[in-house]
Amino acid sequence: MDRRAFLSALGTGWLVQTAGEHPPRIAGQVVGASHAAGHLLRGGAPVVSSAVVRAVVQEKADVVIVGGGVSGLSAAWRLAPAGLDVAVLELEPRPGGTSTWGEEGAVPHPWGAHYLAAPNVEARAALRLLQEMGAVTGWDAAGRPVFDPRRLCHAPQERLFYDGEWHQGLVPTDALSIAERDEMARFLDIEEALTVRRGADGRPAFQIPLDMSSRDPDLLALDRLSMEAWLDREGFRTPFLRWYVRYAMLDDFGGAPEDVSAWAGLHYFAARKLRTPELEGSHFLVWPEGNGRLVKALIERARPRIMLGSLAMAVHDLPQGGVAVDYLDVARHEVRRIEARAAVLATPAFVTRRLFPAAAPMLPVRTSSPWLVANLHVEDRFEPNLPWDSILYEAEGLGYVDAAHQLTDLAATTVPASALRAPRRQTVLTYYRAFGGADTTAARSMLLGSAWEGLADGVLRDLAPAHPHLREVLGRMDLMLWGHAMPRPRPGFLGERPFETTCALGPRIAWAHVDQPGMALFEEAQARGVRAAELLAGDMGVVLGESWL
Amino acid sequence: MSASEASVPPPNEAPEVPEAPGQDAVAGPPRRAARAALLASVFVIATSGLIYELITGTLASYVLGDSVAQFSFVIGLYLFAMGIGSYLSQYLESKLLERFVEIELGVALVGGLSAPLLFKVYTASGAFRVLLYGLVLLIGMLVGLEIPLLIRLLKFSLDLKQLVARVLTLDYIGALVASLLFPSLLLPRLGIHQTGLFFGLLNAFVALGSTFLFPITRADRFRLRALCALTVLVLGAAFAMVTQFVERAEAIYFGAPVVHSAQSPYQRMVLTQSPRTTRLFLNGNLQFSSDDEYRYHEVLVHPAVAALGRDPRRVLILGGGDGLAARELLRYPSVEQVTLVDLDAVVTDAFRTLPIATRLNQGALTDRRVTVRNEDAYKFLEGCTESFDLAIVDFPDPGNYAVGKLYTDAFYQLLRERLGVRGVVVVQATSPQYARESFWTIVTTMEAAGFMTAPLHVYVPSFGEWGFVLAGGEGLAAPGGLRIEASTLRYLDSAGLPELFRFPRDIGRVAAPINRLNDQKLVAIYTREWSVWTR
């Protein structure tokens, strides 16, 4: 132990012990995901009448996009080369939807989506965006993308708190029993086989974009099974493997294995096809602000008129041609109307149904998982070799990611010594928890009904086995409550006609959202947005050139 | 100069007024044992007084730098404070023995705890100077009170002539003992904290002993012994804790007195000085020893300049905040501009200002051709648009992931963009002997980034066999001769140059992976290889 450690042990250790009964207070608040405003939609007429209605034509645009998430902004990005006037109505005070991010504090940090796995060659729109951003630097002889190594998740990537200590990586091989190791190996073999497997129609068994997957009935039959049932059927019994799969399902779909389709579950493990030497270490693209960086890139390139704080309330197919969208300007509490030649509804299915009831029968019914995301502003990074992702075995939540991990600038998060404090390194840790049980309504009302104190306490308690003194290094903790975070691909989510959900809701109205495929992935959101834009361009007679899909 | 000069009682020592009535009851000539004890305590007080002075002086120069000024302030203030104490002693009129014990305990506590207190304040806040000078004043005053008090206590058993002679002799001898023991035995063996606490305990025991030997009333005796016990307890506890936490680390660890230490957000920097040798440690790892650093730095710089094949003008140094590589470079008159990028201002500031550091780097960091930038090297390269003839890369070994980033293909690619087609770079690449695969991993990684390489090595006694990778564009070759007069160097000459590039079989090339940001295989390889040697 060096002198500094000694002194801080002397100082803080003593202080902390004596202050044991009065743990330091942490600042923080619940931010974002405007439930109150969102729920106005359910209220209907009374709410509208309480606002000053100015449903006279207030604004015009060529295309109006409802929803400033990845789907909506990707539509704007696709339309940009045509030079149209594109307006985006977004309810929240910040764009990005479930891929939004925060900038306050020492490092920008995610509020939702936090990584993008290296997209398959087939996810052409995603690769195009990455290339525009410089994250893809070129293509190798086999036509595979080459990534800027700075963007791939740096080592060390992940660790697991298992049996009282941290283990490098997600699988603590040395600590597992032989049976657990054998099952893990067998599972990985199946994963490998499914990754290269093709269906009877010659298509890959599992693909991203989803709709390029095989239609082979044998494979689609997996959608009738839950992931849990599949594990039982295949004889996977060891606790570690069951936990591992459960973790993956919660992490990706917000659902527990008993409530997730086996097709979706296996898709998670077997849809990533890109294998190159540079990707061996990690195939995750990571930024401090998570996929917020991708949102920023879409906005920079598309430069749409983003109207934040605008809650769309109704979409009208105008008899004289074109569309009108009535929306509530939340700040001014005033209902306005915007008219356009066409509209993209880049909103979840349940919202879209309310906005444009005529299309309701065409829309799938999705269950969305509630999530809790916490950003922990840490005043003193506790470990020098902190990996990007830290996971606690059998915890309630999914662990946390370190926003500063990907910075190549050590100085950026450093606070030099001052008259009153020793030097320190700050960071922001983003903690995730999905409520994966079948009763999402109960979980949602519990979550939205809780106060900051109780939730923040729960986060600390969940991390306590690995970080009993986390409170002492915390400056603040902000919480985001996602009532409807992402669609959960429950058994049967592929429906009667797999991969054929509608995009066109009317002559000039298109739908784009991850609720379409029923799986919340960046590539899917982006492809849906691009498809909607290309469809409407065709309707409007605007020439966009070759498809980006 | 001796601290005790001021302990001569003020010339106008108060005339022999009878002691206060309470004192009379137990006064009268102290017994022989008590007299001997009082004289012994003169010795202890003198020794410990000087020790505290040396401790505060040393701490002041550790922390504030400029040791001549700091020592001179501390000594001056201390002597002055003793004067104040001596002057004030005239106002102590009754219960002199009790007062003596109390003051002794005060010295024990304040002096004994001064070093840990100062360190605590130093790392926690800016109040260091205030506390430092405050403590010096307080200790000085307390010690200044004691000697006159002792003289007055002894005046009944000795005549003035003998008394002054004995007290002053013991006082001066104590000072000599302290000043000899402190640098030679105490500081290196016990360390600064324990030395102080040890003498604090000694003072406390003197106080305790006095309560047995002196004629003191029962009630007072009980109170004083309780106070003594409390003091011993506090100091003893601190002594035990300090041993536990600090001692192992410092003097024992570094093997020589620490002359400068500082904590930055990134690392702890320690400079040690033994009679012949200056050493720099970062986070406890030896960075150089003045005995043989010239071997390292000559081999780092001069073969690279030779391989450049032309006069170097614009040079980039990454890392190397000690300015030793810069010193070698500045020997070339053609050098117009050196940009030195080192993350840690604590290191570069020390090597710009501390005399023992600037003696070594010959003031390289204050040379007008040198620009020091305290930035992350990775960040610097990402934002840099200049190009350089030569880059010298001297980072700490890749022992953790944060430093490991600076040994990846992505980093070398950035570096290559900053060198013209004819530019040359040299990278310190750990020991090919102790960490053979690590060394060749760095070579492989630089090649994967598009460099041609010419690895080289040299024996540096402090480190063992040490390796570097010289690299450049198409056509890079190991140089045939130096571009500098060998007589200006201490180790290299042109004849010995080819030998550096020859790798004997036990350190020769092995198959090694490319070190990428997303796997950082090098960190694992390096840790594994070194753990064999450091176990």
Ligand SMILES: Cc1cc2nc3c(=O)[nH]c(=O)nc-3n(C[C@H](O)[C@H](O)[C@H](O)COP(=O)(O)OP(=O)(O)OC[C@H]3O[C@@H](n4cnc5c(N)ncnc54)[C@H](O)[C@@H]3O)c2cc1C
């Ligand atoms: C916690 C969490 C973690 C995730 N992690 C990842 C990840 O790591 N990688 C990954 O690829 N994906 C991740 N996802 C999935 C992520 O949802 C998708 O990648 C993608 O962001 C979905 O975009 P979208 O535009 O389709 O939908 P949304 O993000 O839902 O966008 C819909 C937008 O419409 C707005 N809106 C809704 N109603 C109205 C209205 N009436 N008027 C105006 N605006 C309205 C909303 O505010 C929102 O901005 C994560 C999701 C969550 C919640």
